[in-house]
Amino acid sequence: MMNRRKWNRWIVRMCIVMSAGLGGDMYGQSVPETDVEVVDAVRLPTPMKAGRMSVEEAVAHRRSVRAFRAEPLNEMQLGQLLWAAQGITDTEFRRRAAPSAGATYPLETYLVTDKAIYHYSPLQHALSVVREGDFREALGKAALGQGCVTFAPALIVFAAVEERTTERYGRKGKRYIDMEAGHAAENIHLQAVALGLGSVPVGAFDTVEVDKILRLPREQESLYIVPVGYPR
Ligand SMILES: Cc1cc2nc3c(=O)[nH]c(=O)nc-3n(C[C@H](O)[C@H](O)[C@H](O)COP(=O)(O)O)c2cc1C
Structure with missing residues (x-):
C-alpha cells in the first residue's frame, strides 16, 4: 500500500x-537536464543545512562589502556559498537552492580564486578546473577597474544559457534569467553574512571581456559577479 x-x-x-x-x-514542471557529470570534478564538502544565525539576522546585517582581507576562503566556505547559490536541495527532482522559471535552470556558475577558474557542478557539488592561474586582476579590469573584483579572495560568476529559458518563455525568458541571477546572488549574500563573510553584487562589467577570460562556451553569457571574502 x-x-x-x-x-x-x-x-x-x-x-x-x-x-x-x-x-x-x-x-x-520539468526535470532539468542541464547538469552533466564531469569525470575529473573535485567534490566539495557536504554543505551545512543549519547554522548559528537566523535568516532575519542575515537579512538585517547584509550590506555590500567592497574591501576584503587577503585571506583565502577554505573549501567548506566556498562549497557552502556555491550550494546556497545553485546547490541541489531536492535530489529527487533536482531542484536547486534558488528558484528558476519553469525549472529551466539557465545559470552556469563559476568560481574564481587566486589558483584558478572553476566550473561548479550542482549535481555533483563539485568543481572542475576551467583555467589555471589568477585571473582576478584581468576580471577587475573588465569590471571597470573595480577593486572589489581585483582583490576579493573569491569571485562567484553567474553566466546563463539563454535558450534554456527563452525556448519555453520567448522574450520574457530573458527577464526571467536576470531575475533568477538576482535570487541566486541574494542567497550568496545572505549565506556570506551567516558565515561571517561579506559580498557585493557587481553588474558593471564588460560582458564580452569577462566571457573571454572565463573561456565561456559560445552559448553562455556572463551576467553577474559576486566578490566574497572577509570584510576588511
Ligand atoms: C543589479 C545590481 C548591480 C550592482 N552593481 C554593482 C557594481 O558593479 N559595483 C558595486 O560596487 N556595487 C554594485 N551593486 C551594489 C549596489 O551599489 C548596492 O547594493 C547599493 O549601493 C545599496 O547598498 P547595500 O547593498 O549595502 O544595501 C549592484 C547592485 C545591484 C542590485
Whole structure:
C-alpha cells in the first residue's frame, strides 16, 4: 500500500509527465537536464543545512562589502556559498537552492580564486578546473577597474544559457534569467553574512571581456559577479 507521502509524490510525477506531454508550458514542471557529470570534478564538502544565525539576522546585517582581507576562503566556505547559490536541495527532482522559471535552470556558475577558474557542478557539488592561474586582476579590469573584483579572495560568476529559458518563455525568458541571477546572488549574500563573510553584487562589467577570460562556451553569457571574502 502507498502511504500518503508516496501517493503525493506519485501525483506530482504524473502531473510532470502529463505537462511534458502537453508541451511543458506549466511553470516549474520539468526535470532539468542541464547538469552533466564531469569525470575529473573535485567534490566539495557536504554543505551545512543549519547554522548559528537566523535568516532575519542575515537579512538585517547584509550590506555590500567592497574591501576584503587577503585571506583565502577554505573549501567548506566556498562549497557552502556555491550550494546556497545553485546547490541541489531536492535530489529527487533536482531542484536547486534558488528558484528558476519553469525549472529551466539557465545559470552556469563559476568560481574564481587566486589558483584558478572553476566550473561548479550542482549535481555533483563539485568543481572542475576551467583555467589555471589568477585571473582576478584581468576580471577587475573588465569590471571597470573595480577593486572589489581585483582583490576579493573569491569571485562567484553567474553566466546563463539563454535558450534554456527563452525556448519555453520567448522574450520574457530573458527577464526571467536576470531575475533568477538576482535570487541566486541574494542567497550568496545572505549565506556570506551567516558565515561571517561579506559580498557585493557587481553588474558593471564588460560582458564580452569577462566571457573571454572565463573561456565561456559560445552559448553562455556572463551576467553577474559576486566578490566574497572577509570584510576588511
Ligand atoms: C543589479 C545590481 C548591480 C550592482 N552593481 C554593482 C557594481 O558593479 N559595483 C558595486 O560596487 N556595487 C554594485 N551593486 C551594489 C549596489 O551599489 C548596492 O547594493 C547599493 O549601493 C545599496 O547598498 P547595500 O547593498 O549595502 O544595501 C549592484 C547592485 C545591484 C542590485
